[in-house]
Amino acid sequence: MAKQWDVVIIGGGLSGLVGANCLTQSQLSVLVIEKGKKFGGRARTDSINNQLFNIGPHALYKKGEAKSILEQLGIELHGKSPKLGGLLIDEKVKYSAPFNPIGVFTTCFFNWKERMQWIKALVKILNTKTDSISQQSFLQWVEGVSSSKSVQTVLLSLGRLATYCHAPAHVSAKVIVTQLKAVMSGVIYLDGGWQSMIDQLYNKALMKGTEVRSHQTVKQILPMFSEKDTAFDITLANGESISTRNIISTTGPRELLKMLGEYAPSVMKDFFAQMEPVKGATLDVALTKLPDPSKLFALGIHAPLYYSVHSTYAQLSEHSNNVILHVYKYLQPDELVEAKSVQLELEQFLETIQPGWKQYEITSRFIPYITVNERLPLVGDELRLESSKPAVPGLYLSGDWTSPYSILSEAAVSSAQQAAIGIIQKEKS
Known part of the structure; x- marks a missing residue:
């Protein structure tokens, strides 16, 4: 008779591996199924010419829930926090960013009245009770915070930085401000890229008895309800059948609907099919040196662009003098991308900040269309x-899109822990 697993986790990315680790103390049998060749999903790091590239810019919140949970699981997180400051760029005009005290009082982007409004806006972010703004869009909240168009514009840029979302009229103020609070407490760029975190999670899960399988695509999830317990029959693309009492699904919403097919409840079908992902375009670059070492961070004011040097704060190359940086464009939900045009836009933005960078290029990678989060968090x-x-009893959801309160790694990690706790409590009862 085929083995029945206590838990099958569909997806071996950050959320799936955190879920597996949270279950290791429970004595439950756990299988992780990953459709790809490698584990880690969008949290993996690629080595190109011995230079470490995350899939676009990645940072972990210093005081976020994800970092706390990872440390509880024994994951060592080494790296440094970038200094506050940098540039705001409008076309090719550069302004000091008002992200530290010096920047607030020296930036030419604000007049004196706007500087005071900006300080009040930052205090407002920290003091806002997010439950009170759950019915507002981020744009509505921003317009209520300041009457200054300049202050509003920088707040919108900061919202993009914190969430990668570029739809302020539609996204939830509660979610965006929650993420802004976390960003204002600082972030960490990880030594070795996010792969260092993934490798630890993977190895710890294996050592504690979790079984993992790659190249395994789930074709169908068939719920087998009984009065006493939950059960599922999982069919893989190769025809193999796997039996389990519980499932943690870390896939995207539409992928999950496809797996459930006719067994997806209408409450899921109606909502999940409407979800739109958060998308972006990234240019990841390795240089032998920076033409201007003083310029480490910049945001576009009206253009939704980002630039940051990560290697100043994290070890990302065998050669300590090499530079790893990311240039990124925040895409609107329905934005069509013409790859060559966007690549040129990112390269020109980098040229504005670091003139002559191409003569120091070791390697680079352009990805025109990446999914950053599986759900744009709408009001x-x-x-x-x-x-x-x-x-669906016995089916637990985790991943960056499944938390009502957060997105990105905060949601991926916290939802995985919640799913694991839910299963452990269910199995004990």
């Missing part, structure tokens, strides 16, 4: 998510 999503989660 009203919170209640719909809460009602969708328990729709």
Whole structure:
């Protein structure tokens, strides 16, 4: 008779591996299924010409829930925090960014009245009770914070920085401000890239008895309900059948609907099919040196662009003098990307900040269209998510899109822990 697993985790990315580690103390049998060749998903790091590239810019919140949970699991997180400051760029005009005290009082982007409004806006972010703004869009919240168009513009840029979302009229103020609070406490760039975190999670799960399989694509999830317990029959693309009492699905919403097919409850179908991912374009660059070493961070003011040197704060190359940086464009939900045009836009933005960078280039990688988060967090999503989660008993959702309160790694890690706790409590009862 085929083995029945206590838990099958679909997806071996950050959320799936955190879920596996959270279950290792439970004595439950756990299988992780990953469709790709490598584990880690979008949190993996690629080595290109011995230079370490995350898939676009990645940072971990210093005081975020994800970091706390990872450390509870024994994951060592080495790296440094970037200094506050940098540039705001409008076309080719550069301004000091008002992200530290010196920047606030020296930037020419604000007049004196706007500087005071900006300080009040930062205090407002820290003091806002996010439950009170759950029915507002981020744009509505920003317009209520300041009447100054300049202050509003920088707040919108900061919102993009914190969440990668570029749809302020539609996204939830509650989620964006929650992420802004975390960003204002600082971030960490990880030595070895995020792969260092993934490798530890993977190895710890293996050592504690978790079974992992790569190149395994789930074709169908068939719920087998009984009065006593939950059970599922999982069919793989190769025809193999796997039996389990519980599932943690870390896939995207539409992928999950496809797996469930006719067994997807209507509350899931209606909501999950409408979800739009957060997208972006990234240019990841390795240089032998920076033409201007003083310029380490910049944001576009009106253009939704980002630039940051990560290797100043994290070890990302065998050669300590080499530079690893990321240039990124925040894409709108329905934005069509013409790859060559966007690549040129990112290269020109980098040229504005670091003139002559190409003569120092070791290697670079352009990805025109990456999914950063599986769900753009819209106003009203919170209640719909809460009602969708328990729709299939024994099926637990985790991943960057499944939290009503957060997105990105914060959601991926915290939702995995919550799913594991839910299963452990269910199996004990």
